[in-house]
Amino acid sequence: MRHFYPLILQPKPENAITIAVSSRVLFNMEKEQQIYEQQGMEEYIKYQVEHEAEPFSPGPAFSFVKALEAVNTQLRELYPESEELFDVVLMTNNHQNESHDQRLINTIKHHKLFIERFCMTGGNSPIGFLKAYHTNLYLSADPVKVQEALEEGIAAATMFTLEKMKEVSETQLCVVFDGDAVLFSDESERVFKAHGLDKFLEHEDEHKNQPLNHGPLKGFLEALRKLQKKFYSKGRRMDCPILTYLVTARNAGSSGFRALKTLQSWDLETDKALFLAGAPKGPMLEKIRPHIFFDDNKSHVKQAVELGVVACHVPYGIA
Structure with missing residues (x-):
């Protein structure tokens, strides 16, 4: 995957505080999820192709991830060489699919997020990937996957979509x-x-x-x-x-x-x-x-x- 910010190197997973976030909680993908569940993969892919240039709107984890980036900016100012930073991994249940990938990439660029690690599980359990990334926290809309992560000793929680979110700090x-x-x-x-x-x-x-x-x-x-x-x-x-x-x-x-x-x-x-x-x-x-x-x-x-x-x-x- 191409780098959006080539001058900033990603920390090694073992040195970073890794936050694994499902694409369904980082962005609002309720409509897309309904199409996938009710009409199947082919209609889902067709919809993504037709809306490739349309960015997803923020989901419940969006402001949290933006706050992580704000902390990282201040850490880099104080410790330019340190890898002790937040590192966000975007988790998606999909198989690798060009239209879906491109829409996610377009959305990340549109919202000016610094996310370079993607993990596409292809419908498989995310546990092995979460362990490989030394995950400190896993956020998902899927309670079954959250439960599985907790049983494996990985900090995890289920997030829910809000109709309207309170304004929160952009710097703390x-x-x-x-x-x-x-x-x-x-x-x-x-x-x-x-x-x-x-x-x-x-x-x-x-x-x-x-x-x-x-x-x-x-x-x-x-x-x-x-x-x-x-x-x-x-x-x-x-x-x-x-x-x-x-x-x-x-x-x-x-x-x-x-x-x-x-x-x-x-x-x-x-x-x-x-x-x-x-x-x-x-x-x-x-x-x-x-x-x-x-x-x-x-x-x-x-x-x-x-x-x-x-x-x-x-x-x-x-x-």
């Missing part, structure tokens, strides 16, 4: 994590589901000094923290272009203490932590306006999407 990447079954394991959530709130609070109080086990997205937070520290070492702690939140239904008592204790035991932290004690997350997310929000609870994800917040479902553990 903002990522919001839920706690249980996202950053942490689902061990405490299992207690809550099985025995209710009182037993959950009792359990957390008894184990408040015992760190939780890690959840599926702990590694992604570690990767973000690693890049944050690169900005800190250049005197940019106060205006770091990466901002992280923990937004959890836990309260600020023993259960919240255990969450913070867990992060501390991992030598990790988020920039901000909000303990909502069971209150709805939607209004707070609407105020934060993150580029991406991860939660294992579908109701929280649905509420966020309805408010125009890019939200991802992490189907992990009992979720």
